[in-house]
Amino acid sequence: MFLITLIISLFLVGEPPAVAPAPRPARPEPLAGFRRSAWFGEQVREDWVAPGVRAIVTAPRWVDPSRPTRLVVYATPNGSTIEQTLGSRLAPGTHWHFDIQHVAAQVRRLREVSTGENIVLACVEAEGLSWPAWRRAHPDGPATVRRVVAGLVEGIPGRSVRITLAGHSGGGSFLFAYLDAADTLPAEIDRVAFLDANYSYRDADRHGDKLLAWLRGGPDRQLVVIAYDDREITLNGKRVVGADGGTFRATLRMLDRFARDSPLIERDAGPVTTTTGLDGRILVHIHRNPDNRILHTALVGEMNGLLEALTTGRKDVSGWGEFGGPRAYSEWIQPAAGIPPRPVDAPGGAAVLAAVEKLPAADREETLARELIRGNLPDFLRRFRSITVRGRDSAGREHSATFDVMRDYLAVGSDTDFVRVPLTPATAQRVADAFGCSLPTRKVVDEVYRAAEVRLEPRPLTERREAVETFVRHHAIIQEQLAGHPSGRLVAGIKKELVITNRLAEKPNRAAIYGWHKPDGTPIQPLTIVHRDTYVDYSHGARLMWRTVVVDGTARDVRHVLYAADLCILLSDEGPVTRPSY
Numbered sequence: 001m002f003l004i005t006l007i008i009s010l011f012l013v014g015e016p017p018a019v020a021p022a023p024r025p026a027r028p029e030p031l032a033g034f035r036r037s038a039w040f041g042e043q044v045r046e047d048w049v050a051p052g053v054r055a056i057v058t059a060p061r062w063v064d065p066s067r068p069t070r071l072v073v074y075a076t077p078n079g080s081t082i083e084q085t086l087g088s089r090l091a092p093g094t095h096w097h098f099d100i101q102h103v104a105a106q107v108r109r110l111r112e113v114s115t116g117e118n119i120v121l122a123c124v125e126a127e128g129l130s131w132p133a134w135r136r137a138h139p140d141g142p143a144t145v146r147r148v149v150a151g152l153v154e155g156i157p158g159r160s161v162r163i164t165l166a167g168h169s170g171g172g173s174f175l176f177a178y179l180d181a182a183d184t185l186p187a188e189i190d191r192v193a194f195l196d197a198n199y200s201y202r203d204a205d206r207h208g209d210k211l212l213a214w215l216r217g218g219p220d221r222q223l224v225v226i227a228y229d230d231r232e233i234t235l236n237g238k239r240v241v242g243a244d245g246g247t248f249r250a251t252l253r254m255l256d257r258f259a260r261d262s263p264l265i266e267r268d269a270g271p272v273t274t275t276t277g278l279d280g281r282i283l284v285h286i287h288r289n290p291d292n293r294i295l296h297t298a299l300v301g302e303m304n305g306l307l308e309a310l311t312t313g314r315k316d317v318s319g320w321g322e323f324g325g326p327r328a329y330s331e332w333i334q335p336a337a338g339i340p341p342r343p344v345d346a347p348g349g350a351a352v353l354a355a356v357e358k359l360p361a362a363d364r365e366e367t368l369a370r371e372l373i374r375g376n377l378p379d380f381l382r383r384f385r386s387i388t389v390r391g392r393d394s395a396g397r398e399h400s401a402t403f404d405v406m407r408d409y410l411a412v413g414s415d416t417d418f419v420r421v422p423l424t425p426a427t428a429q430r431v432a433d434a435f436g437c438s439l440p441t442r443k444v445v446d447e448v449y450r451a452a453e454v455r456l457e458p459r460p461l462t463e464r465r466e467a468v469e470t471f472v473r474h475h476a477i478i479q480e481q482l483a484g485h486p487s488g489r490l491v492a493g494i495k496k497e498l499v500i501t502n503r504l505a506e507k508p509n510r511a512a513i514y515g516w517h518k519p520d521g522t523p524i525q526p527l528t529i530v531h532r533d534t535y536v537d538y539s540h541g542a543r544l545m546w547r548t549v550v551v552d553g554t555a556r557d558v559r560h561v562l563y564a565a566d567l568c569i570l571l572s573d574e575g576p577v578t579r580p581s582y
Contacts, residue, residue: 022066027362031059032155032508035426035582038373038434039334040108048563048578050148052127052134056082057152058104059120060111069118069158072310073149074103075131075171077197077297081557082125083337085168087301091336098336100297101168106306108332113320114311122152124174127563131173132200142181145174153188164191166309168300172197179207185214193224193309194247195300201250208257215281224309227251228287228295235294251286258282272324283312285323304328337436337547339382340375342414349413350472352376353421357468361534364468365427371412373434378418381406384546385490387451393566401561401570402550405440405448407490409497409541411475415487420475420541425498425511425533428542429582437544438558438580439500442514442527443573444545449517452492456481458516458524465537474538493517495541496525504579509533513540533582
């Protein structure tokens with residue numbers, strides 16, 4: 001009751017007096033449901049949060065409960081995944097979509113210059129990578145969008161929580177769905193940003209009325225619209241925008257509506273016309289586009305559009321850079337996912353295990369994660385093996401999928417001096433994220449066993465199962481069994497496996513373990529979630545698979561394959577997988 005009263009009082013009377021920051025733990029535990037990220041010390045959680053809606057939420061390493069919290073909800077544009085929207089550096093084979101928006105890096109830059117609040121980013125994606133298409137397929141879309149945003153707030157600490165809604169391109173459909181769900185916006189929404197995303201603005205749907213009423217409800221509320229003159233742009237010799245389409249025309253319709261109720265001020269600076277109203281609470285940037293270029297994504301990434309939208313009108317944030325570029329966030333862009341080359345100074349597996357033998361479990365995990373993420377693993381683990389499976393969906397249509405898996409389990413060291421390393425699921429997931437991989441499902445584990453070129457007899461141990469010396473001893477037993485077999489073969493029958501499964505929703509903070517097949521193909525360990533996610537013993541292994549899966553000849557992200565009702569049968573024996581990671 002006290003918490004409810006406090007929340008109500010915050011909305012009625014504003015922020016409570018400032019208090020001293022809470023003491024920061026030397027190694028803060030992740031928030032409930034979060035895991036450590038591979039990058040910048042962040043913490044992350046991932047889930048399908050509603051029918052056809054996937055979300056990845058990233059928070060700073062330490063969320064101070066004594067400070068206010070800002071949740072930035074960012075809707076992905078058409079054709080981009082969450083990972084592409086968050087962004088990374090380019091590397092050979094990296095899709096160019098990873099280098100255009102850099103939403104994660106821009107939010108990291110904001111955290112750097114806005115130190116008085118916790119800033120949490122939630123990036124939301126629609127199944128099929130199109131919010132307009134998702135809305136057409138979900139008549140209850142507006143109500144679902146409201147529930148999604150409310151659910152993203154749950155469990156995020158802070159003295160108070162304020163929400164920014166932002167989106168690019170088709171992500172504007174997510175924002176308009178939020179508007180369409182009710183006559184008013186809740187008080188916790190204090191900023192709305194359309195980043196070349198307001199195609200669907202309509203006076204007939206009372207979008208302008210609702211936005212004006214919301215803006216007048218508080219002096220700290222801010223509407224930001226960024227667009228450009230897209231009327232004459234062409235691609236491959238053809239005009240891109242129809243006679244009534246584009247964000248330029250939509251923005252003019254929006255401004256016409258605002259001007260009927262509030263005086264607007266217009267000024268030009270370089271190629272950008274800026275219009276403000278309601279004492280600056282309305283801010284609209286329109287790039288006049290004199291060179292008739294396609295600036296759709298450049299407005300967001302190259303021109304720092306998201307940072308502009310998150311900071312304009314705030315007196316407590318300055319010095320981050322400027323709208324129009326150059327990039328103000330380059331040092332905050334994470335590396336491209338992939339397995340890096342093994343460092344020349346990397347220690348061998350025996351030395352690494354000796355160094356961690358006496359460490360507390362958390363320090364051991366941190367050391368092993370650091371060694372793996374920097375590339376200290378044998379070269380043979382970098383040569384993945386392709387496996388093709390086939391199946392029929394509920395309509396009887398046949399599909400095929402080709403996925404690639406590690407030939408053995410995660411190990412530290414070199415080809416001649418390595419040790420297989422049992423890990424907690426959170427650490428294994430962290431390594432998988434850094435490598436651009438996923439943990440397998442139970443069905444994938446079974447398919448790997450069927451395709452294995454070397455199947456060994458399980459050799460269980462019964463004493464000191466959680467000791468590092470037992471990890472090393474079991475590794476030595478496996479190496480003895482492999483004597484005489486050519487190196488680099490696809491090996492099975494030597495470990496239980498960390499897997500992803502919907503059963504992780506049954507209880508919090510659990511590890512899902514399956515496998516260690518006997519020669520007759522039956523697993524010693526049926527799928528279980530009996531262990532907490534901090535438990536590790538010698539028998540556990542993490543075999544990774546690439547996230548890219550070729551389905552019916554087309555490359556797809558494994559997350560989407562596992563979720564799709566007609567395709568999940570290729571990789572899952574439990575239907576669509578809504579828990580794709582730990």
